[in-house]
Amino acid sequence: MWDASNTSERxxxxxxxxxxxxxxxxxxxxxxxxxxxxxAECSTTExxxxxxxxxxxxxxxxxxxAGGSNLVIGDDGWDGVVVRIANSGVRLDADVIAAEAGxxxxxxxxxxxxxxxxxxxxxxxxxxxxGATPVQNVGAYGVEVGTVLHRVRLLDRVTGEVRWVGPxxxxxxYRTSVLxxxxxxxxLEVELQVSPDGASAPIRYRELxxxxxxxxxxxxxxxxxxxxxxxxxxxxxxxxDSTDHDTWSAGSFFTNPVVPAARAEEVLAAIRSRLGDVAVxxxxxxxGVKLSAGWLIERxxxxxxxxxxxxxxxxxxxxxxxxxxxxxxxxxxLTELARTVRDGVEDAFGVRLSPEPVTVGCEI
Ligand code: EPU
Numbered sequence: 435m436w437d438a439s440n441t442s443e444r445x446x447x448x449x450x451x452x453x454x455x456x457x458x459x460x461x462x463x464x465x466x467x468x469x470x471x472x473x474a475e476c477s478t479t480e481x482x483x484x485x486x487x488x489x490x491x492x493x494x495x496x497x498x499x500a501g502g503s504n505l506v507i508g509d510d511g512w513d514g515v516v517v518r519i520a521n522s523g524v525r526l527d528a529d530v531i532a533a534e535a536g537x538x539x540x541x542x543x544x545x546x547x548x549x550x551x552x553x554x555x556x557x558x559x560x561x562x563x564x565g566a567t568p569v570q571n572v573g574a575y576g577v578e579v580g581t582v583l584h585r586v587r588l589l590d591r592v593t594g595e596v597r598w599v600g601p602x603x604x605x606x607x608y609r610t611s612v613l614x615x616x617x618x619x620x621x622l623e624v625e626l627q628v629s630p631d632g633a634s635a636p637i638r639y640r641e642l643x644x645x646x647x648x649x650x651x652x653x654x655x656x657x658x659x660x661x662x663x664x665x666x667x668x669x670x671x672x673x674x675d676s677t678d679h680d681t682w683s684a685g686s687f688f689t690n691p692v693v694p695a696a697r698a699e700e701v702l703a704a705i706r707s708r709l710g711d712v713a714v715x716x717x718x719x720x721x722g723v724k725l726s727a728g729w730l731i732e733r734x735x736x737x738x739x740x741x742x743x744x745x746x747x748x749x750x751x752x753x754x755x756x757x758x759x760x761x762x763x764x765x766x767x768l769t770e771l772a773r774t775v776r777d778g779v780e781d782a783f784g785v786r787l788s789p790e791p792v793t794v795g796c797e798i
Contacts, residue, residue: 449481450474467507501562508795535565576638
């Protein structure tokens, strides 16, 4: 059994800034989650490595939090040490940008665009930290981090070693990698490939080609693409704004479901039998067809703002795929809403949605 006072002293010696008895709601964009007895903030990579090695060596239950934008923490909080990943250095080396794990992701993107570098602009406005981006292969508006990732520096929590790994070792897929739902390694730093000509990645997402008035595959000045992406995201409540409860969310709460080819006809038939002959948004995917979770949620009867104005946890009034805290929601409120939506979609269409955020001390 670990001792909070004794552990705190040693965490300070290892370079952490230690706080006691904090509420974790303030560490997540959903703003839910109970207390933790010890929070160790690590603002350098060295202290982060030393602190996590120390905690692992003594088997202290450790929860790592960076931007907290893809995290649902239960109302009982965390009975162990919370390590805040707060190393935030960023440097440019030729056409590779290196960001420490705790750097604010959108600051990294904005910095590249301002420096006349292209490649990251479609990933503008995404909440959270740089180190989290490879973990679930963050993607938006036609670009995934995996396609621009140069390498990742990891702390191997089994051996205690620090090493660089390339994207091919990370098992990157749609919103997933070997790092997700695993405590085996901690991201310390990421390196991303940028393009010195200042042009964006080829614009592929339909909504973005329409906004920019270009045809698919065209590259535009990175700054122009960034502005367009930010405007689209704002319209969906997907850019953090503390005054707008539609943004008190974990972004998309469910991944877009991939239905295996063998089941696709059956699912499309279930959709048509309920909705009539509608145009169902589908996207090509490995081994099957990807459907739009937001569309399925809305068509299953969970419209924007569900279940209504008095509920503490509601669907965003701008996008059905975001579950939001209207100010006083608990993790219980949120997970109940998530279950209602997931089960309702399954009943209506036979498709079971999977949550995208990591859950800690609660389940959906
Ligand atoms: N739709 C609705 N109702 C809504 C919202 C969307 O019916 O309230 C339907 C529409 O048909 C729309 C379609 O869903 O055309 C797709 O919506 P959107 O373009 O917003 O994309 P998404 O699939 O819901 C994904 C990512 C987002 C990313 C956007 C843009 C996932 C789970 N989500 O959302 O990522 O920003 O595409 O690329 O893949 C995140 O992962 O947290 C996230 C925000």
